[in-house]
Amino acid sequence: MPTKMTLQCSRTHQKRVLLGMLLSVLLLGCSVTGNPPPRPELVRSGWGNPSALLPAADFETYLRNVSQELRTHRLPFDASMADAELVKVAPFRTPPGSGCTTDTPRGIVVLVHGLSDTAFSMRDLATTFANHCFESRAVLLPGHGTRPADLMGVDHRAWQAHVAAAVRQARSESDRIVVAGFSLGAALALNVAADSPGDIAAVIGFSPAYRIRSHFLARQARWIAPFRPWLDLGPREDFARYGAMPTQGIASTVATLNSLEARMRSLEKLQIPWLVVQSEDDEVVDVAWNRLFFDTHAQDDRSLLLNYFSKQPEQKPGAREIWLPAPQPSLRVVGISHLAVHISPENPHYGESGTYRNCGFPPFRTEAEVQACKQAQQVWYGVGGQSPPAGEAGARSTFNPHYADLERRIGDFLNKVGHGCHSHVGAFRDCRTIR
Numbered sequence: 001m002p003t004k005m006t007l008q009c010s011r012t013h014q015k016r017v018l019l020g021m022l023l024s025v026l027l028l029g030c031s032v033t034g035n036p037p038p039r040p041e042l043v044r045s046g047w048g049n050p051s052a053l054l055p056a057a058d059f060e061t062y063l064r065n066v067s068q069e070l071r072t073h074r075l076p077f078d079a080s081m082a083d084a085e086l087v088k089v090a091p092f093r094t095p096p097g098s099g100c101t102t103d104t105p106r107g108i109v110v111l112v113h114g115l116s117d118t119a120f121s122m123r124d125l126a127t128t129f130a131n132h133c134f135e136s137r138a139v140l141l142p143g144h145g146t147r148p149a150d151l152m153g154v155d156h157r158a159w160q161a162h163v164a165a166a167v168r169q170a171r172s173e174s175d176r177i178v179v180a181g182f183s184l185g186a187a188l189a190l191n192v193a194a195d196s197p198g199d200i201a202a203v204i205g206f207s208p209a210y211r212i213r214s215h216f217l218a219r220q221a222r223w224i225a226p227f228r229p230w231l232d233l234g235p236r237e238d239f240a241r242y243g244a245m246p247t248q249g250i251a252s253t254v255a256t257l258n259s260l261e262a263r264m265r266s267l268e269k270l271q272i273p274w275l276v277v278q279s280e281d282d283e284v285v286d287v288a289w290n291r292l293f294f295d296t297h298a299q300d301d302r303s304l305l306l307n308y309f310s311k312q313p314e315q316k317p318g319a320r321e322i323w324l325p326a327p328q329p330s331l332r333v334v335g336i337s338h339l340a341v342h343i344s345p346e347n348p349h350y351g352e353s354g355t356y357r358n359c360g361f362p363p364f365r366t367e368a369e370v371q372a373c374k375q376a377q378q379v380w381y382g383v384g385g386q387s388p389p390a391g392e393a394g395a396r397s398t399f400n401p402h403y404a405d406l407e408r409r410i411g412d413f414l415n416k417v418g419h420g421c422h423s424h425v426g427a428f429r430d431c432r433t434i435r
Contacts, residue, residue: 041147041236042244046073050142050158054165057172059093059137066091066140073146077239085239089118091140094126100133106414107176107201110166111138114183114209115253116242118145121182124344125206128407132414134178139166141185148244152229155248156255163188164195171199176418180204182342183285184253190274191260194267202273202417204410206342210293211257211286219258221251238356240349269299275413277406279326279336280309281383291318302416306409308402310335310386322409328401334382340397341406350398358396369394 046069047053053069055062067090074089076082096105109129111122119138126136142158143151163179170177177200181189186205193203212218221231225247236243264270276294278287287307294305295318305318308326317323326336331345331352345352359365359373364384372393373379380388381397388394400406 041075042149042230042233043147044149044153046070046146047142047150047153050154051161053142054162055139055169056165057169059166059169062166062169063091063093066145070140070145073150075147077236081239088120089140089145089240091119092123092126092138094130094136094138096133096135097127097130099131105135105174106133107135107178108170108174109134109136109178109180110163110170110189111136112163112179112181112185112188113138113141113144114181114185114207115249116144116148116151116245117182117185118240120240120349121343124347124403125180125342127344128410129178129180129414131407132411134414135174137166137170139163141188143249144242148242148246148249151242151249151252152246154252156252156259159184159188159252159256160191160259163192167192167196167199176201178202178204178414178417180206181208182206183209183338184256186210187256187260190270191256191263193272193274194260194263194270197270197272200272202275202413203270204275204277204413206277207282207285207338208276208278208290209253209257209285210260211289212253212284213286218250218254221247221254225251234361264293264297268297270297270303271299273300273302273413273417274298275303275410276305277341278305278307279338279341279383280307280311280313280323281326281335281386282338283384284338291321295320302413304413306406308336308341308400310383324402324405326402331401332378332380332388333397333401334380334388335386335397336400337383337397340381340400343399344403345399345401346403347399352399354398356398358398360396 053065067086070086070090074086076085078085111125113119113121119140122138126138129136139162142162143154167177167179179189179192179200186208187210189203190205193200229246230244231247231250232245234243276290278290280287291305298320303320305321307321307323309323310326313323327334343350347354349356357373357379359370361370373395376393379393379395381395382388383397
């Protein structure tokens with residue numbers, strides 16, 4: 001017969017589990033809802049054979065094949081803008097900028113977006129790398145860009161294979177490959193770099209999801225998925241991102257992180273340059289763990305961690321860390337969210353004057369706050385828990401007010417990686433920008 005203490009411990013454990021599940025949902029931006037209504041976006045359609053769409057010998061062929069997949073299976077946000085949306089969310093390549101000294105790039109950067117995202121979110125970074133005379137190639141991860149239900153038909157192995165194939169394809173054309181990712185994409189990028197360090201010149205993670213805040217309970221997603229296929233059925237408000245999220249998407253994300261952690265434990269040290277850019281106010285990933293993870297595994301002396309903060313840090317930054325203040329009153333920014341680190345204020349969709357504003361929705365914000373955000377001519381941008389000035393409307397930040405400085409720091413990092421560039425005859429020469 002159970003004792004009183006046993007019963008109390010059992011109840012305490014149950015409460016912790018329930019609280020953990022709720023926190024897991026909240027921290028991942030998910031809302032608890034009932035059975036999904038029969039909406040088209042919640043019915044699987046595309047990405048039935050992701051291996052057939054892997055980047056292979058020719059990146060242009062990959063672009064055409066994935067664009068056709070989108071054309072066949074994508075549900076547009078605005079039907080009248082379907083073609084324009086498709087072009088924006090599809091994978092793309094960006095050549096070196098016009099200020100470069102030669103048509104041959106210093107190298108190729110493979111860009112990897114995050115969970116529920118599309119290649120559109122990597123547009124600003126592609127421009128940044130172009131300004132530093134690198135060619136960018138942004139992939140679209142299987143299950144993305146079409147409809148949320150398509151994430152049910154892929155897993156972390158399909159994502160990893162996709163990024164690895166893009167790196168191999170780029171490596172066949174250049175001896176200097178940088179792989180850079182946002183959030184989930186950062187974890188996939190690091191995994192590929194750890195698997196093939198000889199093929200990678202450097203790796204960069206923006207708001208990297210090396211571990212998510214709700215890691216413990218999120219690990220249970222694989223067991224929950226058969227019984228609760230959807231964690232998030234929130235409204236669709238952005239053409240470039242999914243609004244709903246199947247449980248399988250979270251399960252695949254956690255599997256990616258588990259794979260990465262195991263790979264890094266076996267590797268112990270990453271002996272290529274590694275740049276991490278994150279916000280201390282990030283509401284999705286475990287930034288403290290990211291710092292420890294970086295400090296433990298970053299072997300190369302050129303490695304660097306940039307950490308934005310809204311409150312003066314209590315701890316002393318590490319030897320390879322630079323802490324940068326996040327607020328920027330001139331752009332009405334009080335904090336930098338998970339989504340904002342890698343986005344320029346000039347972005348036509350997510351920027352200061354962009355077409356999209358992240359106002360949230362109940363129960364995470366009151367209806368009055370949501371409406372004030374939507375109706376205000378101008379808002380203040382921050383993260384959950386950071387309030388705008390009294391009487392002002394607030395939104396979740398979707399751009400980095402210090403992006404110009406970040407672009408310069410990325411350039412400094414790339415310069416440390418090296419200036420050589422690959423020519424078709426195997427020689428290297430200086431391909432620096434002339435700015």
